[in-house]
Amino acid sequence: MKRIGVFVCHCGTNIANTVHCDQVAEVAKDFPGVVYSCDYKYMCAEPGQQLIQDAVREHNLDGYVVAACSPRMHEPTFRKCAERAGLNPYMIEQVNIREQCSWVHADKEKGTEKSIDLLRMAVAKARKNEPLSSSTIPVTKRALVIGAGIAGIQTAIDIADNGFQVTLLDREHSIGGRMAQVDKTFPTLDCSACILTPKMVEAAQHPNIEMVTYAEVTAVDGFVGNFDVTIRKKARYVDFDKCTGCGACQEKCPKKVSSEFEMGLGPRKAIYVPFPQAVPNKPVIDAEHCRYLLDGKCGVCKKICPTEAVDYEQKDEVIVERYGSIVVATGFDQFDISKYEEYGAGRYPDVITGLHLERLMNASGPTAGKIKRPSDGKVPEKIVFIKCVGSRDEAKGRPYCSKACCMYVAKHATLIKEKMPQSKSYIFYMDVRTGGKSYEEFYKRTQEQYDGQYIRGRVSKIFQVGDKLIVRGEDSLIGRPVEIEADLVVLAAGMEPRADAVALARTLGISYDQHGWYTEAHPKLQPIETHTAGIYLAGVCQGPKDIPESVAQASAAAVKATGLLSKGELTSEAMIAECNEAVCAGCGLCISVCPYKAIEKKKVSERVHGQMKERVVAVVNPGLCQGCGACTVNCPSSAMNINGFTNEQILAEVDALCQR
Amino acid sequence: MSTVEDKKQTAQDWEPNIVGFACNWCTYAGADLAGLSRMQYPPNVKLIRVPCSGRTNPQFVLRAFQKGADAVLVAGCHPGDCHYSTGNYFTRRRYLLMQRLLEYMGIDPRRFQARWISGSEAPKFRDVVTQMSEEVKALGPNKKLREEL
Numbered sequence: 001m002k003r004i005g006v007f008v009c010h011c012g013t014n015i016a017n018t019v020h021c022d023q024v025a026e027v028a029k030d031f032p033g034v035v036y037s038c039d040y041k042y043m044c045a046e047p048g049q050q051l052i053q054d055a056v057r058e059h060n061l062d063g064y065v066v067a068a069c070s071p072r073m074h075e076p077t078f079r080k081c082a083e084r085a086g087l088n089p090y091m092i093e094q095v096n097i098r099e100q101c102s103w104v105h106a107d108k109e110k111g112t113e114k115s116i117d118l119l120r121m122a123v124a125k126a127r128k129n130e131p132l133s134s135s136t137i138p139v140t141k142r143a144l145v146i147g148a149g150i151a152g153i154q155t156a157i158d159i160a161d162n163g164f165q166v167t168l169l170d171r172e173h174s175i176g177g178r179m180a181q182v183d184k185t186f187p188t189l190d191c192s193a194c195i196l197t198p199k200m201v202e203a204a205q206h207p208n209i210e211m212v213t214y215a216e217v218t219a220v221d222g223f224v225g226n227f228d229v230t231i232r233k234k235a236r237y238v239d240f241d242k243c244t245g246c247g248a249c250q251e252k253c254p255k256k257v258s259s260e261f262e263m264g265l266g267p268r269k270a271i272y273v274p275f276p277q278a279v280p281n282k283p284v285i286d287a288e289h290c291r292y293l294l295d296g297k298c299g300v301c302k303k304i305c306p307t308e309a310v311d312y313e314q315k316d317e318v319i320v321e322r323y324g325s326i327v328v329a330t331g332f333d334q335f336d337i338s339k340y341e342e343y344g345a346g347r348y349p350d351v352i353t354g355l356h357l358e359r360l361m362n363a364s365g366p367t368a369g370k371i372k373r374p375s376d377g378k379v380p381e382k383i384v385f386i387k388c389v390g391s392r393d394e395a396k397g398r399p400y401c402s403k404a405c406c407m408y409v410a411k412h413a414t415l416i417k418e419k420m421p422q423s424k425s426y427i428f429y430m431d432v433r434t435g436g437k438s439y440e441e442f443y444k445r446t447q448e449q450y451d452g453q454y455i456r457g458r459v460s461k462i463f464q465v466g467d468k469l470i471v472r473g474e475d476s477l478i479g480r481p482v483e484i485e486a487d488l489v490v491l492a493a494g495m496e497p498r499a500d501a502v503a504l505a506r507t508l509g510i511s512y513d514q515h516g517w518y519t520e521a522h523p524k525l526q527p528i529e530t531h532t533a534g535i536y537l538a539g540v541c542q543g544p545k546d547i548p549e550s551v552a553q554a555s556a557a558a559v560k561a562t563g564l565l566s567k568g569e570l571t572s573e574a575m576i577a578e579c580n581e582a583v584c585a586g587c588g589l590c591i592s593v594c595p596y597k598a599i600e601k602k603k604v605s606e607r608v609h610g611q612m613k614e615r616v617v618a619v620v621n622p623g624l625c626q627g628c629g630a631c632t633v634n635c636p637s638s639a640m641n642i643n644g645f646t647n648e649q650i651l652a653e654v655d656a657l658c659q660r
Numbered sequence: 661m662s663t664v665e666d667k668k669q670t671a672q673d674w675e676p677n678i679v680g681f682a683c684n685w686c687t688y689a690g691a692d693l694a695g696l697s698r699m700q701y702p703p704n705v706k707l708i709r710v711p712c713s714g715r716t717n718p719q720f721v722l723r724a725f726q727k728g729a730d731a732v733l734v735a736g737c738h739p740g741d742c743h744y745s746t747g748n749y750f751t752r753r754r755y756l757l758m759q760r761l762l763e764y765m766g767i768d769p770r771r772f773q774a775r776w777i778s779g780s781e782a783p784k785f786r787d788v789v790t791q792m793s794e795e796v797k798a799l800g801p802n803k804k805l806r807e808e809l
Contacts, residue, residue: 070692071709072684096707099695104786105703114703121706511745531745575711595745628744629715633754645711650720653708657679658727 002062002127005036005055006119008097009043009068015102016041018111024067024097027116033127035059044074049081056085063091063129065122067115069098088131090574090644095122117657124656128649136569137623139225140324143561144169146217146504149177150196150547151539151554152329153203158558159327160208164565167321168203169231173214174278175200177331181261181355183362185547186411187442193277193364200279214284218318220326220508223598223624224534225570227323235314237285237293238271242309245273245282249301249310257289259366263356265374266366271301271310276364285310325561328518328530329538329554330504332495335390335398343386343491344462349375350469351462353389353493354408361415371419373488376467380487383416384471385409385427386459391494391544392430400515402494403544406433409492410443413452426484427454428473436546455482462489495544509597510535517543528556531595533624536560575644576625577632579618584639586616590631598624599631676730676796678705680789681716683748686737689779699786702793705733712736713774714747718758721772725762725805731771731796733788738776748776766804770795 006028010016025039036059042048043066052064064087066078071094079089097115105111141164145156148170156168168175179185180200182192203209212231219230253269261274268274270289273281291298292312302310334355338346345351350373352360363369373380387409391402406429413425432454434443446452459473468485475482497516498504505512510530511519518541521529528536538557539550564570579590581604591599602619605612618631618640629642641647682688688709694701710716713736721732734755742748755774762772773792777785 070688070695072689072692096692099692100707101695101703103695103698104701106700107703110703114706117706121708593746593750595747626744628712628747629710630712630744630747630750632715633717633750642711642715645715647717647719650708650710650717651723654679654720654724654729655727657706657708658677658724658729 002033002129003035003060004033004123004126005052005059005061005064006031006034006038006123007043007048007052007055007064007066008037008039008119009048009066010039010041011069011098011102012041015068015098018102018106018108019097019115020108020112023112024115024119028119028123031120031123034123036061043068044077049077049084052078052081053085056082056087061087063087063093063126065093065095065119065126067095067097067119067122070096070100088133090132091126091129093122093126093129095119120659121653121656124652125649128646128652130643132574132643134571134574135622136571137225138569139565139567140322141165141565142167142321142323143325143327143565144227144229144321144323145327145329147177147329147331147539147541148175148203148211148213149329149331149539149550150179150199151331151550152177152327153199154551154554155327155329155538155558155561156203156209157199157206158555159561159565160206162558162562162566163208164562165208165210167210167212167323169212169215169217171214171216172274173236173284174274174280175203175211175213176275176277176279179547180275180277181263181358183358183365184411184415186407187436187438189411189415197277197279200277204279211280213280217504217507222322223621224532224564225324225623227326227534228320229323229326230318230320233317233319235287235316237287237290237310237312237314238283239309239311239314240280240282242307243282243305244307244309246306247273247283248304248306250283252300252304254298254300255289255291257286262359262366263353265356265359325534325536325564326508327536327538327557327561328504328508328510328541329557330498330501330541332540332544333498335402335493335496337389337491337493339396340389340491342461343389343459343489344464344469345491348462348464348469348489349373350380350487351489351491353491354405354412355493357412357490361419371416378467378487379420381420381423382484382486383423383425383488383490384459384469384484384486385413385425385490385492387427387429387492389491389493390496398494398496398515400544401433403433404546405492405494407436407439407442407546409490410434410446410452412490414442414446414450417450417452425452426471426486427452428459428471429454429456430458436548457482495540497541501541508532508535517541528553528560533596534564570623572622573625573627575642576622576627577620577629577640577642579620580639580641581617583637584617585637586618587636588618589634589636590618590640593630593634595628595630596624596626598626674797674801675702676704676793676801677728678731678733678792678796679724679729680705680707680733680735681710681713681720682707683713683715683736683743684709684711685743686741686779687713687735687775687777687785690777690781690785693779694782694785697782699782701786701789704793704796705789712742712744712747713751714742714744716751718754721758722805725767725802726807728806730799730802731773731792733792734774735777735788738778741778767802768799770799771802
């Protein structure tokens with residue numbers, strides 16, 4: 001039988017005013033298990049804690065109950081106090097007779113009565129307390145960053161600068177991501193490549209960063225501190241150790257393919273680097289289009305290569321690496337504008353998206369920076385922009401705002417006017433949302449200095465007459481229909497999650513919302529973390545963002561990851577689930593309700609009637625369990641329990657509350 | 661005559677005993693906030709702190725009625741706000757079913773409530789507790805499922 005002590009706190013007059021603390025302490029002496037009980041003015045103060053420690057030693061207490069404020073306030077204090085008295089910190093209970101009693105009940109007699117009930121409850125629980133300890137898990141001091149756009153690059157550089165090894169992985173064969181496709185950046189109009197490429201090179205040359213491009217994550221096992229990640233490195237058919245990046249193969253390759261990087265506006269070869277500033281700047285062979293790999297004829301690149309780097313025999317390589325933490329920075333896809341039939345997207349070559357226009361404006365793009373219509377190469381004069389295409393449109397399943405479009409349209413209108421002073425931009429908008437430092441000013445300049453004409457209203461139809469696109473819409477501010485004969489129409493296509501975002505989320509075991517954006521652990525207070533410990537988010541994969549926000553989140557993710565890696569070991573929670581293997585039937589119902597994937601099946605062998613038998617039981621991973629208790633309720637055989645909130649403890653509390 | 665009056669007097673004085681299961685993150689915090697804001701409510705509901713409303717095994721509810729509780733409250737974060745992301749969805753499903761079962765067994769649905777009270781909803785906590793106390797007081801002591809004393 002445990003020897004329990006009871007300490008009733010007055011909290012100055014906070015409790016004592018509406019509760020007879022002395023009476024409560026007196027009544028408690030008769031509770032089963034209580035061998036000592038007293039009251040004192042301030043239990044949390046130094047003399048109060050000393051009083052507790054002295055009583056523990058003098059009365060040889062196994063545990064104690066403090067009746068005071070909320071355990072959310074002082075439970076850590078009294079646990080530490082127990083430790084100093086030589087007790088296991090989990091042998092104590094704190095019962096809330098201030099926030100939930102003295103402060104809310106003015107009637108002193110009733111308050112006293114309730115305090116006694118609550119105290120009886122806590123004593124009943126404390127009698128069932130068992131010493132608990134937290135276990136430790138070693139941490140692998142390496143991070144994996146999935147996705148090497150600006151967010152991934154920034155995360156990798158920050159983690160690496162903090163002295164940890166990072167693997168920066170991308171499925172494309174150059175790092176750079178979406179930002180590499182962008183011509184200029186708002187609101188300063190500095191060229192995207194000029195600020196991005198130095199970062200790409202820095203990442204590539206950083207001694208702590210290992211770049212793994214043209215590779216994908218196919219499986220993730222393990223848990224926080226120790227993720228075992230299976231990576232498939234796609235065959236490049238070029239030996240990077242031998243290749244010097246001279247570019248001769250690209251020049252001679254006879255096969256032309258429409259370039260993904262140029263949004264289909266220009267050609268590339270079957271052996272190619274996607275853009276001139278690519279990192280690594282060595283080509284790969286696109287097996288889907290290479291004549292040699294398809295039907296064994298050609299082989300020009302192999303013949304021309306001065307270093308014999310071309311290797312048609314290369315195969316995909318699968319490696320398994322261990323990482324302590326993972327940062328997901330997989331970015332976004334541009335909304336598929338062909339879903340807007342009324343805009344003729346896909347039918348009319350001169351109805352393009354913002355990213356197309358970026359490529360048309362870029363000096364190293366398919367038109368060398370001259371804005372020309374994709375259909376006939378003519379220089380457009382009247383350009384119409386339509387905003388919120390694939391954003392804020394419930395009918396298209398995209399009710400959210402893509403956030404960056406208002407600003408990039410303003411940027412496009414400004415740049416077009418600069419390049420072609422005779423041109424005129426018309427911008428159809430629903431609202432203009434330019435929240436952000438210097439953003440509103442930029443938008444104003446677009447209107448006032450760069451002659452961008454903003455028309456509030458939706459466009460209902462676009463159709464072709466001759467070589468003009470007739471844009472028919474409504475100016476809802478004056479309530480009149482408008483019709484513009486445009487040379488070029490740019491749809492400000494919104495952002496949407498990567499087509500395979502959900503598949504990756506399932507591989508990683510992180511959650512995602514109805515659209516496929518990855519869900520943060522808390523929308524306000526944990527915007528970087530996922531529900532899976534050790535996995536963090538950076539950039540647009542969590543939701544639409546512009547570049548500064550992506551970079552900020554990337555650095556934040558790096559801090560989170562570094563914080564985890566800098567610990568030698570992780571301490572797991574003490575109050576977590578535990579499976580009683582003797583009772584467990586191995587049904588696995590607990591596995592299905594665990595939000596943290598913390599429960600696994602394992603085989604145990606035991607001797608039954610002289611024979612060794614194997615059976616399956618559930619086992620809780622202390623590194624992952626957060627102690628929610630969902631498994632305990634689902635367990636048909638009561639094998640699952642939460643330490644500190646066991647079935648026996650809660651039932652004892654129920655019994656004590658009902659027994660009056 | 662006097663005995664009837666006595667009985668009336670006893671019924672007037674009778675106070676229900678209500679067991680509450682409060683999730684640590686929302687409802688328990690909401691109850692603490694009610695205290696910090698010095699809100700007043702009847703002392704009939706006594707809270708048992710659980711990590712998550714989804715930790716509340718229906719067995720605990722049945723045990724409370726068996727041992728003499730007049731009503732039981734299970735309260736946690738609003739659906740969608742669970743600290744453990746999905747715990748209260750289980751609570752919601754489980755206790756819709758539970759309430760129907762209890763009703764079938766003859767327990768008035770007002771004696772068993774599952775409510776969503778966030779950490780900032782101190783007034784809601786006060787209102788739920790007050791309303792429940794008043795309703796159960798009007799219903800009188802629970803006799804169903806109750807163990808013979």
